Amino acid sequence: MKKLSRRSVLKLAAASSVLIGAGKGITSNVLAGSIELADGGRDFSPVTGKERKGVPTICFNCVTRDPKIAYVEDGRIVKIEGQPNSIRSLGKICAKGQAGVNQVYFPDRILYPLKRVGKRGDGKYKRISWDEALTDLAARMKKLRDDGHPEKFMYHYGRAKGSSSKLPKTVFMGTYGSKTISGHTSICEGGKWTAQELTWGKHYDNWDFDNTDYVLNFGSGVLEAHTNHIPTSQRLIKAKVARNVPLITFDVRLSYTAAKSTKWEPVRPGTDLAVILAMCNVIMQENLYKRDAFTFIRATENVNVPVDEKISALKKHLAQYTPEWAEKISGVAATNIAKYAREFAKAKAAVVISYRGLIAHYNGTDGERAAQMLAMITGNIDNPGGRCPGVAPSWKYPKGPKVKPKAKKLKITNGTISALPTHGECQSVLKMIKDGSHGRPDIYFWYCYNPVYVNGECQENIDVLSDEKLMPFTVTSNIVYDESSRLADLILPDTTYLERWDWDGNVSPNQVAEYELRQPAVEPLGECRNFSDILCDLANRMDMPLGFNTMEEFVQKSCEKTPTLKDLPGGAFEYMKKHGVYHDPKAKPAYFRHKKEIKAADLQKESVIFDEATGVYWNWKKSGAKDEAEAKKHGYHKMHYSYKGYVGQKIGDKVYKGFKPDKVNKTGYFELYSALLKDKEFAPLPSWKPIPEHEGLAKNQLILTTYKVPVQIHSRSTHCKWLTEMFHDNPAWINSKTAASLGIKDGEMIKLTSKIGEVSIKAYVNEMIVPGAIAISFHLGRTESGRYASGKKSIMASDNDPDLKLKWWDTYGVLPNWLIANAPDPISGQHRFMDEVVTISKA
Amino acid sequence: MEEKNSQVGSVYGFLARIFAREVTSDFLEDLRTPRFRGVLEELGVDLGDDFYSRPANELLEELAVEYTGLFIGPGSFISPHESVHRVREDGDYGKLWGADTVAVKKFIEATGLSYQSSFGGMPDHIAAELEFVQKLEERLAQAQADDDM
Numbered sequence: 001m002k003k004l005s006r007r008s009v010l011k012l013a014a015a016s017s018v019l020i021g022a023g024k025g026i027t028s029n030v031l032a033g034s035i036e037l038a039d040g041g042r043d044f045s046p047v048t049g050k051e052r053k054g055v056p057t058i059c060f061n062c063v064t065r066d067p068k069i070a071y072v073e074d075g076r077i078v079k080i081e082g083q084p085n086s087i088r089s090l091g092k093i094c095a096k097g098q099a100g101v102n103q104v105y106f107p108d109r110i111l112y113p114l115k116r117v118g119k120r121g122d123g124k125y126k127r128i129s130w131d132e133a134l135t136d137l138a139a140r141m142k143k144l145r146d147d148g149h150p151e152k153f154m155y156h157y158g159r160a161k162g163s164s165s166k167l168p169k170t171v172f173m174g175t176y177g178s179k180t181i182s183g184h185t186s187i188c189e190g191g192k193w194t195a196q197e198l199t200w201g202k203h204y205d206n207w208d209f210d211n212t213d214y215v216l217n218f219g220s221g222v223l224e225a226h227t228n229h230i231p232t233s234q235r236l237i238k239a240k241v242a243r244n245v246p247l248i249t250f251d252v253r254l255s256y257t258a259a260k261s262t263k264w265e266p267v268r269p270g271t272d273l274a275v276i277l278a279m280c281n282v283i284m285q286e287n288l289y290k291r292d293a294f295t296f297i298r299a300t301e302n303v304n305v306p307v308d309e310k311i312s313a314l315k316k317h318l319a320q321y322t323p324e325w326a327e328k329i330s331g332v333a334a335t336n337i338a339k340y341a342r343e344f345a346k347a348k349a350a351v352v353i354s355y356r357g358l359i360a361h362y363n364g365t366d367g368e369r370a371a372q373m374l375a376m377i378t379g380n381i382d383n384p385g386g387r388c389p390g391v392a393p394s395w396k397y398p399k400g401p402k403v404k405p406k407a408k409k410l411k412i413t414n415g416t417i418s419a420l421p422t423h424g425e426c427q428s429v430l431k432m433i434k435d436g437s438h439g440r441p442d443i444y445f446w447y448c449y450n451p452v453y454v455n456g457e458c459q460e461n462i463d464v465l466s467d468e469k470l471m472p473f474t475v476t477s478n479i480v481y482d483e484s485s486r487l488a489d490l491i492l493p494d495t496t497y498l499e500r501w502d503w504d505g506n507v508s509p510n511q512v513a514e515y516e517l518r519q520p521a522v523e524p525l526g527e528c529r530n531f532s533d534i535l536c537d538l539a540n541r542m543d544m545p546l547g548f549n550t551m552e553e554f555v556q557k558s559c560e561k562t563p564t565l566k567d568l569p570g571g572a573f574e575y576m577k578k579h580g581v582y583h584d585p586k587a588k589p590a591y592f593r594h595k596k597e598i599k600a601a602d603l604q605k606e607s608v609i610f611d612e613a614t615g616v617y618w619n620w621k622k623s624g625a626k627d628e629a630e631a632k633k634h635g636y637h638k639m640h641y642s643y644k645g646y647v648g649q650k651i652g653d654k655v656y657k658g659f660k661p662d663k664v665n666k667t668g669y670f671e672l673y674s675a676l677l678k679d680k681e682f683a684p685l686p687s688w689k690p691i692p693e694h695e696g697l698a699k700n701q702l703i704l705t706t707y708k709v710p711v712q713i714h715s716r717s718t719h720c721k722w723l724t725e726m727f728h729d730n731p732a733w734i735n736s737k738t739a740a741s742l743g744i745k746d747g748e749m750i751k752l753t754s755k756i757g758e759v760s761i762k763a764y765v766n767e768m769i770v771p772g773a774i775a776i777s778f779h780l781g782r783t784e785s786g787r788y789a790s791g792k793k794s795i796m797a798s799d800n801d802p803d804l805k806l807k808w809w810d811t812y813g814v815l816p817n818w819l820i821a822n823a824p825d826p827i828s829g830q831h832r833f834m835d836e837v838v839t840i841s842k843a
Numbered sequence: 844m845e846e847k848n849s850q851v852g853s854v855y856g857f858l859a860r861i862f863a864r865e866v867t868s869d870f871l872e873d874l875r876t877p878r879f880r881g882v883l884e885e886l887g888v889d890l891g892d893d894f895y896s897r898p899a900n901e902l903l904e905e906l907a908v909e910y911t912g913l914f915i916g917p918g919s920f921i922s923p924h925e926s927v928h929r930v931r932e933d934g935d936y937g938k939l940w941g942a943d944t945v946a947v948k949k950f951i952e953a954t955g956l957s958y959q960s961s962f963g964g965m966p967d968h969i970a971a972e973l974e975f976v977q978k979l980e981e982r983l984a985q986a987q988a989d990d991d992m
């Protein structure tokens with residue numbers, strides 16, 4: 001017989017299909033019926049054929065929190081897949097999500113409570129019982145509280161969301177009486193949030209890619225590392241591939257997102273603001289703005305001016321920012337700036353997206369305010385296809401004892417420099433403790449956070465955390481022995497997110513809220529206990545019961561209290577355990593919410609008053625004012641918490657819901673003009689601000705930029721072998737022209753020095769980064785976190801992972817934070833991750 | 844693309860038919876068309892002039908005897924069932940209606956298909972398995988046509 005060619009097989013196929021199609025030759029089929037596809041959600045062992053147990057839960061390998069299904073075989077998680085019923089993720093997950101399995105079973109995991117025995121940092125620990133650990137901690141905490149100093153107990157958290165945020169922060173800390181709490185938002189995207197709070201009130205923008213016709217991207221790695229990654233990235237790709245939607249990415253480097261964009265516009269670090277201002281200028285001067293939108297815009301000090309006056313005020317302000325001017329600053333061609341501005345304004349629906357490339361700079365808050373301006377003046381705010389205030393589930397939860405102590409606080413969480421740190425200034429906390437003038441905590445407790453590693457100035461962080469005089473007692477709840485756990489006096493082994501309960505849910509990409517439940521796929525390994533469960537235990541030991549004893553109970557009660565869920569068939573909790581996700585099938589996507597009029601009855605309610613100066617109706621009782629007279633005397637703008645009582649905005653003769661404030665006393669307008677910023681002596685309208693350190697750099701001085709890759713989480717994944725096998729080295733990107741002018745060759749070792757520190761790193765010379773910049777990724781340069789991450793065995797680690805023998809890499813990369821100062825954006829307190837200037841030399 | 848997939852399915856369907864039972868007169872008629880002859884010849888399968896020229900009833904009789912001798916017996920024949928041939932990891936082998944038969948039956952039925960009562964073979968008959976692949980290919984082609992991948 002001849003060798004079969006593809007062609008002859010196809011011929012046979014065609015001839016056979018004639019037989020089958022004719023239905024006469026091949027009639028005697030063996031099988032009847034047709035193959036039915038199941039919806040997914042089931043899985044079988046390829047070895048034993050046994051059906052695996054599928055547990056609906058939620059990913060937490062990044063903050064996106066995609067619903068997923070963990071498959072369990074004989075008590076072990078063997079694989080993770082997407083949840084096909086989720087309207088957010090549409091059943092998809094990313095590589096990091098799949099590697100969640102590694103979070104549970106990595107061989108360096110902490111499995112037992114450990115108490116330091118040697119000097120802090122020496123790595124000498126003794127295994128103790130939970131009872132001993134919690135008795136000790138409760139006694140210390142109780143003493144502080146009973147001595148009248150609960151504020152000396154500080155809680156510092158990193159990635160904590162949903163019920164794992166609310167239970168510790170609001171319920172436990174509220175009941176205990178300490179407000180010395182810091183998150184980590186300022187080292188993430190705090191500046192973006194402050195800018196949004198100043199303009200449209202709430203924080204978090206959804207990008208409506210399903211309905212958009214044009215996308216401008218300023219510094220977001222939306223296709224690789226976004227805080228709503230899987231829900232947004234798949235929709236953006238679909239828009240691009242199925243509908244040919246243009247995506248223009250402005251980025252210092254050719255990120256994966258830039259590479260997949262219609263056009264990558266290389267932009268000098270920290271100059272996106274200039275480009276956006278010039279675009280807004282083109283749109284205003286060429287009358288491409290949407291006149292209607294100006295009804296809701298505040299562009300002047302006086303809120304009551306007619307639309308024309310707002311338009312001319314904005315035109316006048318922006319006139320200075322010509323595309324030619326912006327070209328000189330940013331390196332982006334003036335003709336392109338004008339072209340994109342016109343295309344953006346003329347598109348039926350267009351969305352401007354942004355992240356740390358725009359935000360994590362000295363001028364980042366104004367960068368985001370300018371992006372908001374670009375969207376608003378073109379009518380692309382809260383519309384189908386535009387930039388919309390996020391829609392997320394609204395969970396109700398048990399708040400703990402009704403009567404709570406008046407909480408006390410050490411003023412160490414907001415730094416001292418920034419004007420409106422609405423999301424704190426996490427990177428300054430250890431510096432504030434070192435300084436001591438605002439007091440110091442006696443107990444510093446951190447959770448899902450690695451203060452030494454994730455902030456700038458690593459050396460100072462280590463010094464402060466090591467010093468027993470500055471930090472008398474340090475505690476962490478963690479799964480991994482990382483750079484900070486090493487400096488903890490007490491290490492409490494936490495559960496991974498695959499072993500715990502939570503209610504949760506992130507912003508929806510389609511403007512319809514989705515409720516999500518996290519449940520344990522397996523029992524916690526070793527003696528690990530969930531952080532929130534320990535807090536319930538501690539509360540009982542301190543005679544301040546919270547009204548529930550475990551996170552599971554808290555989640556169950558929350559399900560039963562939450563209006564959208566409480567009537568679900570079979571009971572809310574049971575329903576959520578079975579299905580993992582719920583959305584109201586009748587819910588319509590939320591758009592144009594600011595245009596809703598407020599009912600007259602709501603304005604006539606007792607204690608609702610009208611503020612002439614701002615046109616705001618507000619309920620003074622919610623503002624913290626003693627009485628109505630005090631409220632009126634200060635007025636809406638000045639009364640401390642008046643935004644909490646906001647009811648509506650009078651515009652003309654109507655009162656609208658408007659853009660409701662959340663953290664600051666803005667009006668109900670979309671505030672391009674911010675009287676709050678003016679009070680703090682900043683430009684009230686979004687304005688260009690050069691970055692002082694970037695002026696007049698010498699030839700060997702480069703601007704350091706940082707980035708994330710798709711297969712690692714910022715700082716929580718290098719112990720995951722599947723991910724670190726893919727990414728374990730991060731040479732510094734440097735443009736070939738810059739390298740040539742400095743005589744640096746590809747692969748050569750270089751030394752980078754900043755005012756803070758020094759690192760040696762390999763140079764990666766390429767054309768994928770703008771000249772004058774140098775880029776180092778996050779994730780790597782671990783000195784702890786186990787063998788996959790750092791090559792170093794953690795204390796009390798086991799050798800139970802056969803893959804340890806297969807580990808083939810011995811590079812662990814470099815952490816840029818050793819070089820980066822803990823400096824805040826002067827408005828928001830945002831950590832200036834992308835601003836550091838480094839001097840380069842051959843190592 | 845989808846057309847090619849469903850056509851590949853037809854090859855499996857064709858082979859399944861060959862193994863399922865003796866050749867019938869309709870089937871013989873199709874096999875003897877010039878088109879099929881051309882395809883078989885291109886594949887290097889020459890059934891000889893005899894096959895195309897002899898009276899059908901004579902040939903059918905002869906093919907039926909040959910089919911029986913090959914797959915059914917008596918004497919030495921080749922069982923068309925997987926469980927008879929495949930050595931399992933647990934060493935089990937050589938049984939009619941063995942553990943593999945059960946596995947194949949369960950697997951095929953789990954996809955929504957069932958065995959026709961008129962079929963006389965065991966569930967792991969090679970014709971059943973080939974036809975299963977045919978159905979899979981057809982389902983794949985349908986999913987592609989429906990943009991449901």
Ligand code: SF4
Nearest residue numbers: 059062065066094097
């Ligand atoms: S995007 Fe984030 S939440 Fe979603 S699967 Fe990946 S790691 Fe998990």
